[in-house]
Amino acid sequence: MTQEKPHLGVQISPAATEALATFLSQMTALRGAAKNTTEAYQADILGFLAFITQHTAAPQGLNALKAITVQDMRAWMAFERGRGVGARSLARSLSAVKSFYAWLAEREGFEPTAVLSTRAPKFQNKLPRPLTKDAAVKVLDNLEVQATEAWIGARDVAVVTLLYGCGLRISEALGLKGRDAPLADVLRIKGKGGKERIVPVISAAREAVDAYIKLCPHPSEPDMALFRGARGGALNPRLIQKVMERSRLQLGLPATATPHAMRHSFATHLLGAGGDLRAIQELLGHASLSTTQAYTAVDTAHLMDVYERAHPRR
Incomplete structure (x- = not known):
């Protein structure tokens, strides 16, 4: 188990604190970084600054930060690995530190x-774990029948259909407002970092949302969340995660059958049907094509599995 970071009581110098605050504010203002992103950067960089303060037994003013050596960097990385930080998490922390230092140096x-x-530790990229087409359909069918009220079942189906049918993130689906309904042929979605993209809406998604609106006891309001909780407030994403948990247990699906897996399934099934990788990148809102290319590996892995099982010399 990863230990708690031991730097919480370490005093970071005022100059370093001010520099970090300015860096984070510029990330938000100039690059449109999301709150979660800036908070992750802040935690990673503070952890690094705290280690360096302890490592050198001196407050890290800006002059001291300029004097960081390769040996200091190696000591920090060894310390992080020694307290149980994985290669992927350490690579993320190092990326945050590098971004801060590039900005500070300029x-x-x-x-x-x-x-x-400083080189990041190597790690194996985790491939997305999509559902099969049959499993995805069974999940949608199961969501409706397990609900205690018809409108809640229709709501859950509508949300998950948007994830699987349009490739939305759960935050994007739950970010829709009353004014977005009835759904048009395309949606303008604001994703990570405030980046906008145009997403086509399949008829099954429009029909699922229409069915939910027809049954929902709470009046639709333009500026209110489209998807509502039992008491009328905005739907909590945890409720969708819970209904997916129940469905996967009932259907005997693996623990990887999460709401986000429905988005992965959308991409993988689209690629398997001959979809263009660049087009899928745009639909998913990935900033880098390399992120989308992970789905190529998933599809290739599936094809090789089929080939191995069907090969006549087995």
């Missing part, structure tokens, strides 16, 4: 080579 006029040349 602002203060120093050479950040020791930090920027």
